[in-house]
Amino acid sequence: xxxxxxxxxxxxxxxxxxxxxxxxxxxxxxxxxxxxxxxxxxxxxxxxxxxxxxxxxxxxxxxxxxxxxxxxxxxxxxxxxxxxxxxxxxxxxxxxxxxxxxxxxxxxxxxxxxxxxxxxxxxxxxxxxxxxxxxxxxxxxxxxxxxxxxxxxxxxxxxxxxxxxxxxxxxxxxxxxxxxxxxxxxxxxxxxxxxxxxxxxxxxxxxxxxxxxxxxxxxxxxxx
Amino acid sequence: xxxxxxxxxxxxxxxxxxxxxxxxxxxxxxxxxxxxxxxxxxxxxxxxxxxxxxxxxxxxxxxxxxxxxxxxxxxxxxxxxxxxxxxxxxxxxxxxxxxxxxxxxxxxxxxxxxxxxxxxx
Amino acid sequence: xxxxxxxxxxxxxxxxxxxxxxxxxxxxxxxxxxxxxxxxxxxxxxxxxxxxxxxxxxxxxxxxxxxxxxxxxxxxxxxxxxxxxxxxxxxxxxxxxxxxxxxxxxxxxxxxxxxxxxxxxxxxxxxxxxxxxxxxxxxxxxxxxxxxxxxxxxxxxxxxxxxxxxx
Numbered sequence: 001x002x003x004x005x006x007x008x009x010x011x012x013x014x015x016x017x018x019x020x021x022x023x024x025x026x027x028x029x030x031x032x033x034x035x036x037x038x039x040x041x042x043x044x045x046x047x048x049x050x051x052x053x054x055x056x057x058x059x060x061x062x063x064x065x066x067x068x069x070x071x072x073x074x075x076x077x078x079x080x081x082x083x084x085x086x087x088x089x090x091x092x093x094x095x096x097x098x099x100x101x102x103x104x105x106x107x108x109x110x111x112x113x114x115x116x117x118x119x120x121x122x123x124x125x126x127x128x129x130x131x132x133x134x135x136x137x138x139x140x141x142x143x144x145x146x147x148x149x150x151x152x153x154x155x156x157x158x159x160x161x162x163x164x165x166x167x168x169x170x171x172x173x174x175x176x177x178x179x180x181x182x183x184x185x186x187x188x189x190x191x192x193x194x195x196x197x198x199x200x201x202x203x204x205x206x207x208x209x210x211x212x213x214x215x216x217x218x219x220x221x222x223x224x
Numbered sequence: 225x226x227x228x229x230x231x232x233x234x235x236x237x238x239x240x241x242x243x244x245x246x247x248x249x250x251x252x253x254x255x256x257x258x259x260x261x262x263x264x265x266x267x268x269x270x271x272x273x274x275x276x277x278x279x280x281x282x283x284x285x286x287x288x289x290x291x292x293x294x295x296x297x298x299x300x301x302x303x304x305x306x307x308x309x310x311x312x313x314x315x316x317x318x319x320x321x322x323x324x325x326x327x328x329x330x331x332x333x334x335x336x337x338x339x340x341x342x343x344x345x
Numbered sequence: 346x347x348x349x350x351x352x353x354x355x356x357x358x359x360x361x362x363x364x365x366x367x368x369x370x371x372x373x374x375x376x377x378x379x380x381x382x383x384x385x386x387x388x389x390x391x392x393x394x395x396x397x398x399x400x401x402x403x404x405x406x407x408x409x410x411x412x413x414x415x416x417x418x419x420x421x422x423x424x425x426x427x428x429x430x431x432x433x434x435x436x437x438x439x440x441x442x443x444x445x446x447x448x449x450x451x452x453x454x455x456x457x458x459x460x461x462x463x464x465x466x467x468x469x470x471x472x473x474x475x476x477x478x479x480x481x482x483x484x485x486x487x488x489x490x491x492x493x494x495x496x497x498x499x500x501x502x503x504x505x506x507x508x509x510x511x512x
Contacts (some may be wrong), residue, residue: 024231036264057443083445093439106365110358110444173271180268203236205275221277224236224326 004071005189006157011055011065013213019163020131024213026049026055026063031208031218035156036186038179040221041193043064043210049193051212052126053159057087070156073136080082083112086150100145103134104152126178138219139166151182158182160192176203225253227270237272239282249300250311251290260290260298365438370433381413382466385497389470392478393489400441405498413466414459414501415508443491452509467497 013025026048033039040050043049055063061075068074074081094103099106100123109116123130128137137145143163150158158179164172179190180203201223225248229237235331248254260281263271284290290298309328327337359374388406395402438451470493 059448060243079445079447083442085443087443090442095440102365106362107440107444109361109440110446112445120236142438176271177268184264202231202276205273209321220279221273222236222238222276222279224234 003035004032005035005069007031007066007068010065011063011066011067013051014064024051026051026162029065029215031206031215033189033206035181035189035193035203038176038183038190039208040204041191041208041210042193043193045195047195047210048213049195049210051213052193053087053161055086056159071083074160075095083153084156085100085159086147086153086155086157086220087159087161088150088163089159090139090142091161092146094134095137097133098134099131100137101130102126104130104149108149108152114153114171116152119148119152121190124149126185140171154188156188158188158192160190160203162193162195164192164194164196164205176201176216179203183191227274228264229270238276238283241266242283243278244292245280245284246287246289246311250315254300256300256302258300260300262297266325350496352466352503355450356454358447359451362441363454363458377416378413378462381409381416385409385466386469387412387472389474389493389497390477392483393474393492394483396479407500410496410501452506455509456502456505460502463498463501467494468475470497 006064008029009030011029012027015025018072041052044173056067056074066073069081091211104116104119126148128141128144183189204221207213227241227244229240237255261280262279264274267274283290291301292298388409391402426461471490474489474493478485
């Protein structure tokens with residue numbers, strides 16, 4: 001029926017749990033995310049949320065078990081995987097001295113299908129000027145730029161790392177509206193991480209609660 | 225029809241949707257055979273997750289109020305007479321109960337209530 | 346071959362990206378490699394015999410060549426962003442690491458640029474070394490060539506490979 005976009009099968013860190021380490025390594029992660037839904041990973045800082053994204057986007061396979069994107073292990077051909085993922089994070093680096101448009105033009109070329117026009121349309125919709133220097137963008141603008149850039153190469157999976165931290169409530173509503181639009185035609189899904197409890201709002205379809213590297217719960221989100 | 229969600233209410237959001245749709249069917253706001261918004265369309269309209277509206281529609285379908293047509297969407301069921309009838313009876317019973325309570329408040333005895341009803345019928 | 350084609354296209358994309366990257370690199374960035382290259386060429390003018398006997402000379406040559414390599418590679422490894430000092434010391438690769446481009450291809454392309462620069466330097470060095478050796482009255486042997494090639498080609502290429510591995 002619904003096609004599965006991402007599936008995690010017993011994903012665990014290869015290295016043993018580190019003591020006194022900043023973040024917990026993941027252990028026994030299992031879940032299924034179908035196409036066209038928003039999944040939230042909720043957990044305290046250090047619970048392993050960023051590690052989760054690192055496992056997917058990192059250069060080397062640091063886990064045992066499988067992450068299957070459209071049925072294919074993501075490290076079988078990692079470039080194929082990265083072509084299908086849009087990763088948005090505060091820690092992402094761009095060409096700080098150049099404008100948003102220049103960044104899109106220079107970096108977008110690496111994707112197999114980058115739609116410059118779509119990028120411009122989204123920037124317009126977010127009311128962020130494409131001539132703005134990336135290094136001078138506010139946190140909110142930087143995230144909007146990243147989302148526009150990611151959307152332009154039509155990924156199958158959006159990964160948003162703490163995108164809503166520090167977001168004002170007005171924009172947060174708009175933000176979820178944007179995410180809904182992205183997944184409307186069920187061609188992609190979104191995974192976002194947050195440490196804010198109230199984020200488990202009615203907008204998330206699936207919620208996984210991460211604690212010390214394990215999902216203590218994962219399932220459909222049916223809030224009151 | 226408008227669906228209004230009460231966040232942090234006693235009922236889960238999907239339950240609120242189910243209830244409001246049921247009432248709409250009973251009251252006639254939703255007519256038999258009428259097309260309903262798609263799961264995603266409704267989710268976008270109200271501003272809730274797709275899982276929520278999906279679950280609501282599943283519940284309504286289980287109760288026989290709506291049905292899904294492949295590739296077309298959801299429609300209000302045509303022949304709900306049994307369900308509607310039952311609902312009407314329940315409503316009637318409730319009205320009677322309220323009236324009786326009022327009567328008791330006004331100080332009427334049981335036989336006086338019966339007389340009043342007979343007079344009205 | 347699909348894979349070969351993919352690899353070729355990937356390198357092409359990296360070169361396209363680099364072209365844009367260097368567009369705003371002023372003459373300043375190329376000044377330092379040029380300067381050190383000049384110094385090195387002057388040093389290749391010293392006949393091999395003199396270099397072998399004088400340890401200090403040899404050491405200085407090696408140091409100079411090291412500097413040349415480092416400054417030639419700088420514009421490719423660090424983004425022109427770092428014309429002004431930024432708190433986070435990051436390189437070009439950190440901008441590319443989440444993009445569908447492999448670090449291997451990225452390094453190979455840069456090694457290519459380095460090689461293109463170095464072989465010309467080595468050629469010039471060979472000519473100078475031979476000329477000066479002859480003028481000095483010595484005989485030009487294969488060792489002269491080997492010395493120049495090692496100093497101006499092999500050693501810098503290895504250095505470059507190491508730098509790219511880490512940066």
